[in-house]
Structure formats: structure tokens, C-alpha cells
Amino acid sequence: MKEQLEEIIHQVYHKEKRNLFTFLTGAGISSDSGIPTYRGIDGIWVKGTQFHKPEEFGTLKYFKQNPEEVLQYSLFRKKMFEESEPNQSHFELVEIENMLQERFHLITQNIDNLHRRAGNQRIYEIHGNNREIKCSNGCKEIVNIPEEIKGKNIDEDLTERDIELLTCPTCGHWMRPNILWFDEYYDEKTNKKFSSLKVAKNSGVLFIVGTSGATNLPLAIAETALKYGSTIVDINTEDNNFTELIKNKKNKLIIREKSTEVLKVIKEIIENLSK
Structure with missing residues (x-):
């Protein structure tokens, strides 16, 4: 594994064009921080919404029918995320970014804010994030959740003050989490759709870490x-949708180990090149 990684990283490091080092992360990278995956047997949906399927509960349609329930659940997740800490994988990515600077880009599906808390800067949060809210009626401004609104236990209701702060000051509709729901489409404003695809186009290597590509x-x-010549490195504990995509491609490396160990090796290779 190390020799193959060295060869890939050396090639990309010395390229003049399409030479970005891009990391695409998902829920698996946060599991060591105690955050459950979303649809697993012990997933966050199971813990918080035992009577709903994720594709039913996590929708704009359901929010419009049950806004207080969804917002209360969002604040339950807020508390879970705030009580979690970035793990070694997050910190390895910070060190890699510090070495590569503008050639490093991080595209994450996670809304938990742990990459940002660890110290990463060049982040594309393609499923939005749990720090921000926006009007459910389409008013354009995206704002941070007011500090007055605190995370909640799963059985804790919204207060009158919460409801006041979660009402759009422009139109009076409910504010909603700035995340992508199952019945919504990717865009640039919330999901950095075009920015992230541009990064992919200019990447020499794409490391896929802790995500199945669902x-x-x-x-x-x-x-x-792949289309523009990048090498794909699939770092997951089991096969997934990305594996299926790359299995017959030449520019690929499939690694079935935990992310922390692999990211440490990647960091050390880049560190040696930077000296």
C-alpha cells in the first residue's frame, strides 16, 4: 500500500496542471468521534426518529408538515455534534492541508463541523452544515444559528424564544437547517455543486475516505x-459504489484499512516530499 501511494503522490506532486490533492469524506471519518452513521443499524436516524424512515423524515415535504419536530431533532443533532471532538483522521487532514496549502481541497458530505473545528480551511460542504439556517420559503440569506439557541436532548421541546428566533424576519415562515434533504437537488449556494466539480476536474488524485457514494x-x-485523468484512491473498510465505478479503471488504488492509518501514511509521504 505505501509503495503504491508513494508512486501516485510523487506523480501528482510534480505535475504542473491538474495537480490538486482532493479528499472526499463521509460519515465514516466521524465514527471515531462517536457520531453514528445515518442509516446504519445504530445510526442517527434510528436513535432519533425510530418511527420514520430517513427518506421520509429527512425531506422538505415532512418539514413543512412537522416543522417543530424536525427543528427539535436538528437541535438534538446540534448537541450531539457539539459534544463530539475531531478525531485523529480530522487532524491528519489538517496537517496535510498545512503542507500542501492551495493544492489541497476537502469535499465533505458531513454536516457535523468537525473538519472545520479541527482546523481545515479549504472545505466544500456539499450536504450543507448544521451551523446555519435559512428560510424554508426561499428568502435568500443564509445565517448562523443564533447563539441563544442551544442543543437539546431528544425529548426536549422548542421554547417560545427558540420559535421566535427560528422565524424568518423577512417573511414570517419557519427557518430550516441549511442542509440537503432527500427530496432536494444540489445547487451552488448551499451545496457548492459547481465549485466541487471544478475541483474534481483539476485534481491529480482524489482520495475517497469513509463514504460509500450513496x-x-x-x-x-x-x-x-476520472474523466480528466485523476487517480482515485478508495479508502474504506468495505466495497462501495465508488469501488464499482473504478474497479475496471487503471488509475485507481483500493485500500481496505481504517482511515487514520492510511491518512498518516499519506501525510508522511507528502512531508518527505516537502522537505
Whole structure:
């Protein structure tokens, strides 16, 4: 594994064009921080919404019918994320970014804010994030959740003050989490759709870490990277949709190990090149 990584990284490091080092991360990278994956047997949907399927609950349609329930659940997740800490994989990515600077880009499906808290700067949050809210009626401004609104326990209701702060000051409709729901489409404003595809186009290597590729844009990012000559490195504990995409391609490396160990090796290779 190390020799193959060295060869790939050396090639990309010395390229003049399409030479970005891009990392695409998903829920698996946050599992060591104690954040459950979303649809697994012990997933966050199971814990919080035992009577709903994720594709039913996590929709704009359901929000419009049950806004207080969804917002209360969003604040339950807010508390979960705030009580979690970035893990070693997050910190390895910060060190890699510090060495590569503008040649490093991080595309994440995670809304938990742990990459940002760890110290990464060049981040594309393609499923939005849990720090921000926006009007459910389409008013354009995206704002941070007011500091007054705190995370909640799963059985804790919204207060009158919460409701006041979660009402759009422009039109009076509910504010909603700035995340991508199952019945919504990717765009640039919330999801950095075009920015992330541009990064993929200019990548020399795309490292896929802790994600199975269950949604459209991550797969499109991998397809774009392949189309323009990038090498795909699939770092997951089991086969997934990306594996299926790259299995017959030449420019690929499939690694079935935990992300922390592999990211450490990648960091050390780049560190040696930077000296």
C-alpha cells in the first residue's frame, strides 16, 4: 500500500496542471468521534426518529408538515455534534492541508463541523452544515444559528424564544437547517455543486475516505475526476459504489484499512516530499 501511494503522490506532486490533492469524506471519518452513521443499524436516524424512515423524515415535504419536530431533532443533532471532538483522521487532514496549502481541497458530505473545528480551511460542504439556517420559503440569506439557541436532548421541546428566533424576519415562515434533504437537488449556494466539480476536474488524485457514494454529487465528483485523468484512491473498510465505478479503471488504488492509518501514511509521504 505505501509503495503504491508513494508512486501516485510523487506523480501528482510534480505535475504542473491538474495537480490538486482532493479528499472526499463521509460519515465514516466521524465514527471515531462517536457520531453514528445515518442509516446504519445504530445510526442517527434510528436513535432519533425510530418511527420514520430517513427518506421520509429527512425531506422538505415532512418539514413543512412537522416543522417543530424536525427543528427539535436538528437541535438534538446540534448537541450531539457539539459534544463530539475531531478525531485523529480530522487532524491528519489538517496537517496535510498545512503542507500542501492551495493544492489541497476537502469535499465533505458531513454536516457535523468537525473538519472545520479541527482546523481545515479549504472545505466544500456539499450536504450543507448544521451551523446555519435559512428560510424554508426561499428568502435568500443564509445565517448562523443564533447563539441563544442551544442543543437539546431528544425529548426536549422548542421554547417560545427558540420559535421566535427560528422565524424568518423577512417573511414570517419557519427557518430550516441549511442542509440537503432527500427530496432536494444540489445547487451552488448551499451545496457548492459547481465549485466541487471544478475541483474534481483539476485534481491529480482524489482520495475517497469513509463514504460509500450513496448520493449523486459524490459519484459525479469521482466520475469527473476520472474523466480528466485523476487517480482515485478508495479508502474504506468495505466495497462501495465508488469501488464499482473504478474497479475496471487503471488509475485507481483500493485500500481496505481504517482511515487514520492510511491518512498518516499519506501525510508522511507528502512531508518527505516537502522537505
